[in-house]
Amino acid sequence: MSFTLPPLPYAYDALQPYMSKETLEYHHDKHHNAYVTAGNSLLKDSGLEGKSLEEIVRGSFGKNAPLFNNAGQHYNHLHFWKWMKPNGGGAKIPGAVEKAIIDGIGSIDKMKEDFIAAGVGQFGSGWAWLVVKDGKVSVMKTPNGENPLVHGATPILGCDVWEHSYYIDYRNRRADYVKAFLDHLVNWDYVEEMFQATR
Numbered sequence: 001m002s003f004t005l006p007p008l009p010y011a012y013d014a015l016q017p018y019m020s021k022e023t024l025e026y027h028h029d030k031h032h033n034a035y036v037t038a039g040n041s042l043l044k045d046s047g048l049e050g051k052s053l054e055e056i057v058r059g060s061f062g063k064n065a066p067l068f069n070n071a072g073q074h075y076n077h078l079h080f081w082k083w084m085k086p087n088g089g090g091a092k093i094p095g096a097v098e099k100a101i102i103d104g105i106g107s108i109d110k111m112k113e114d115f116i117a118a119g120v121g122q123f124g125s126g127w128a129w130l131v132v133k134d135g136k137v138s139v140m141k142t143p144n145g146e147n148p149l150v151h152g153a154t155p156i157l158g159c160d161v162w163e164h165s166y167y168i169d170y171r172n173r174r175a176d177y178v179k180a181f182l183d184h185l186v187n188w189d190y191v192e193e194m195f196q197a198t199r
C-alpha cells in the first residue's frame with residue numbers, strides 16, 4: 001500500500017470556534033501531509049510494503065523508528081479528523097459505548113476527568129486515548145506518534161495534544177483545548193463505530 005491524505009470530512013471552518021480554519025489548514029494540509037509524504041518514502045524497501053497500515057505501525061515499532069513515527073502519525077490523524085464533527089461532544093454518547101465506558105471507568109464524568117488529565121499529563125508531544133484492551137474501556141496516553149496499537153489495545157478515541165493541534169487557538173492552555181474537544185468536537189458516532197468493531 002501507499003499512504004494517501006484524504007480530505008477533511010467537513011469544511012475547514014466547520015469546527016470554529018473550538019478549532020479554527022487556520023489550525024486545520026496547517027494541521028491537515030502541512031503536518032498530516034508531511035507524515036504521508038515521509039511515510040511513503042520510508043516505506044520503500046522497508047520490508048513492510050504491501051501490509052495494511054495497522055500492520056506497518058505494529059511491524060515498525062521498536063525496529064524502524066522513522067517509518068514508525070510517520071506511519072503511526074498517519075494512522076492517528078486519519079482517525080483524529082473523523083473523531084471530530086461540528087456540534088459534537090457533550091453528553092450525546094451512544095448507548096453501547098456509554099455503557100462500556102461506565103463499566104470500565106466508573107462514570108462519564110470520571111472518563112472526562114481522566115482523559116483531560118492524560119492529555120495534560122503527557123509531557124511534550126503525544127496523544128490522549130480511550131482504548132479497548134482485553135474487552136475493557138480505559139484511558140491512556142502515549143508520547144509523540146506512538147499509539148495504543150503497539151500496546152495491545154485498540155483506540156476508539158484519540159486527542160492530538162501536540163502543540164500544532166492547539167497553539168494557534170489556545171496558546172499554552174492545553175487543558176482548555178482538551179476540555180473543548182470533549183465538550184464540543186467529539187464525534188461519538190465514530191467512537192461507537194470503532195468500539196463495535198472491537199467486539
Ligand code: MN3
Nearest residue numbers: 031160162165
Ligand atoms: Mn497532529
